[in-house]
Amino acid sequence: xxxxxxxxxxxxxxxxxxxxxxxxxxxxxxxxxxxxxxxxxxxxxxxxxxxxxxxxxxxxxxxxxxxxxxxxxxxxxxxxxxxxxxxxxxxxxxxxxxxxxxxxxxxxxxxxxxxxxxxxxxxxxxxxxxxx
Amino acid sequence: xxxxxxxxxxxxxxxxxxxxxxxxxxxxxxxxxxxxxxxxxxxxxxxxxxxxxxxxxxxxxxxxxxxxxxxxxxxxxxxxxxxxxxxxxxxxxxxxxxxxxxxxxxxxxxxxxxxxxxxxxxxxxxxxxxxxxxxxxxxxxxxxxxxxxxxxxxxxxxxxxxxxxxxxxxxxxxxxxxxxxxxxxxxxxxxxxxxxxxxxxxxxxxxxxxxxxxxxxxxx
Numbered sequence: 001x002x003x004x005x006x007x008x009x010x011x012x013x014x015x016x017x018x019x020x021x022x023x024x025x026x027x028x029x030x031x032x033x034x035x036x037x038x039x040x041x042x043x044x045x046x047x048x049x050x051x052x053x054x055x056x057x058x059x060x061x062x063x064x065x066x067x068x069x070x071x072x073x074x075x076x077x078x079x080x081x082x083x084x085x086x087x088x089x090x091x092x093x094x095x096x097x098x099x100x101x102x103x104x105x106x107x108x109x110x111x112x113x114x115x116x117x118x119x120x121x122x123x124x125x126x127x128x129x130x131x132x
Numbered sequence: 133x134x135x136x137x138x139x140x141x142x143x144x145x146x147x148x149x150x151x152x153x154x155x156x157x158x159x160x161x162x163x164x165x166x167x168x169x170x171x172x173x174x175x176x177x178x179x180x181x182x183x184x185x186x187x188x189x190x191x192x193x194x195x196x197x198x199x200x201x202x203x204x205x206x207x208x209x210x211x212x213x214x215x216x217x218x219x220x221x222x223x224x225x226x227x228x229x230x231x232x233x234x235x236x237x238x239x240x241x242x243x244x245x246x247x248x249x250x251x252x253x254x255x256x257x258x259x260x261x262x263x264x265x266x267x268x269x270x271x272x273x274x275x276x277x278x279x280x281x282x283x284x285x286x287x288x289x290x291x292x293x294x295x296x297x298x299x300x301x302x303x304x305x306x307x308x309x310x311x312x313x314x315x316x317x318x319x320x321x322x323x324x325x326x327x328x329x330x331x332x333x334x335x336x337x338x339x340x341x342x343x344x345x346x347x348x349x350x351x352x
Contacts, residue, residue, distance in 0.1 A: 053209060055235050077185060077209040084212075084243050103187045104213070107221055 002066045004092075005029065006052035006082050007073035011098070013038035015070065020045050027061045052082045058090065068094040076101050083113050133157070136198045136224075138184030138214040139205035140167045143230060143251075147204065148178060159193050185213040187221050195222040204230040212236075215245045241275065267350035268342070271334070279336055281309075284349045286331040292349050298323035301348045303341035310334040 001024045005012050008030035016028045017040040026045030029052045030036065036047045050057035052071070063069065069086035071079035076099045083097040096114045099105040105117035133156050137144050140162030151158045152175065161184040162168050171179040182189035184203065195201065201218040203211035208231050215227035228247040229240055234256075240248045260266040261283070272281040286293060292300055297308060311325065312318045312332040319325075321333075327349070337345045 054233065055239075075209065077207070077213040080216075081209040081212050081239075085239055088242055089239060101186065104185070104217070107187065107217060111216075111220060 001025070001068060002062065003027070003068045003070065004058070004061045004063050004066045004086075005070045005072060006079075007071065008035040008038060008047070009072060009074065010038060012070075012072040013040075015072065016045060017043055027066075029057065029061055053078060053085070055085065055089070058082075058085065063090045063092060066090075066092050068092065068096070070095075071097040076104055080104065080108055080113065080115075083108075083115075087113065133199040134194075134197060135159075136161065136184075136190075136193060136195060136201045136218070138201065138203040138211070139230075140164070140171050140179055141204065141206060143204040145171060145175075147202065148175060152178070161189060161193065185210060185217060187217055190217060190222060195224060198222070198224050200224070200226045200228065202228045202230075206232070208232050208236050212240060212243065212245065215240075216243065219244055268346045278338055280339060280342070282335055282337060282342065282345070284333045284335060284346060286327055286329060286333065287350055287352075288329045289352045290327075290329075290350045291352060292327045293329050295327055296323065297321050297325050297327070300327070301344075303337070303344040303348070306335060306337040306341050306345045308333055308335050 003019055003024050003026050005016050005028045008028050012028060016026050020026045020043050027048055029048050029050055031051050033049050048061050052058060063086060069092045071082045073079055079097045079099060083095050086092040087095045099115045099117055100119050102117045102120045105115045108115050135151055135156050135158050137148055137160045140160045144160055148158050148160050158178055160179045161182050162179055163183055165181050168179040168181045180193060195218055201215060201224045203214040205211055211229040215229045218224040219227050226246050229245045231237060231248050231250045232252055234250050234253045237248050237250055257270050261269040267285050269283045270280060271283055274280060308321050310318055311321050313328060313330060333349060335345060
């Protein structure tokens with residue numbers, strides 16, 4: 001599978017390593033080259049500097065033939081916008097986005113964006129741990 | 133009308149001032165407390181501190197009864213989300229977004245934003261209009277009907293010079309509406325009008341035919 005990941009933070013870099021290890025072809029984008037230090041030394045995919053909201057950058061990342069797009073930058077709105085570009089402009093079949101704000105996650109889920117809110121999930125896990 | 137503005141920067145501030153003076157009910161939502169205070173000191177209590185992309189903030193301001201929401205922060209993605217939340221959660225009839233990246237005009241329209249204002253492009257077109265080397269300037273985009281109004285300058289080496297309008301290979305769907313030349317009054321061209329060096333031609337065309345029109349008129 002061809003996967004494009006936007007945002008090489010801890011989560012993005014780790015996901016890139018995992019997918020690469022599973023034999024997928026991974027391209028990871030970040031606006032800062034320094035972020036690529038987080039990629040595991042074994043990473044065989046592409047690391048591309050650029051803003052994932054820019055369609056030229058997305059084209060260079062190979063989004064036109066990609067099977068999946070994942071948005072894991074720190075900004076909810078950046079993730080939302082990039083996901084919608086991937087889904088509605090480039091017709092990527094599988095688009096997953098991280099949205100911290102639970103309300104925005106809810107709204108965009110109803111609009112067809114597969115969104116995960118770490119805030120909701122982590123709060124639930126913590127509650128279970130505290131109450132057990 | 134009830135108008136909500138997202139972003140209290142220069143654009144948001146002057147926009148609010150203008151809309152208030154026209155008698156509209158206006159609220160600005162701005163993240164920065166300091167900026168809010170300055171606006172409220174100057175314009176009265178119109179600025180609310182908060183994140184205009186958050187549904188909770190928008191709900192507090194009664195967004196569902198707003199006629200228009202205008203997002204003018206400096207970030208395209210924030211403007212997109214504010215408009216989408218207003219539109220899809222609060223059914224605001226008209227959403228207007230400021231954009232910085234000219235490419236985003238098409239993206240935003242596809243994602244449901246009613247109107248985009250592209251400050252970069254506005255400035256760019258103005259500059260192009262002042263430079264004699266740019267043969268084609270966009271005057272007005274009539275996006276909703278798929279047409280645009282452009283101005284084409286006829287340069288001395290253009291092969292259209294000396295030809296009649298009916299002899300030009302004009303693309304279908306394009307129409308020359310007005311010819312402006314220093315030496316005479318602006319006039320509406322007919323099929324027999326001759327194109328001259330120095331003419332400024334106002335034409336209606338489509339974005340797809342724009343390049344063919346430009347070549348037909350100012351190609352060498």
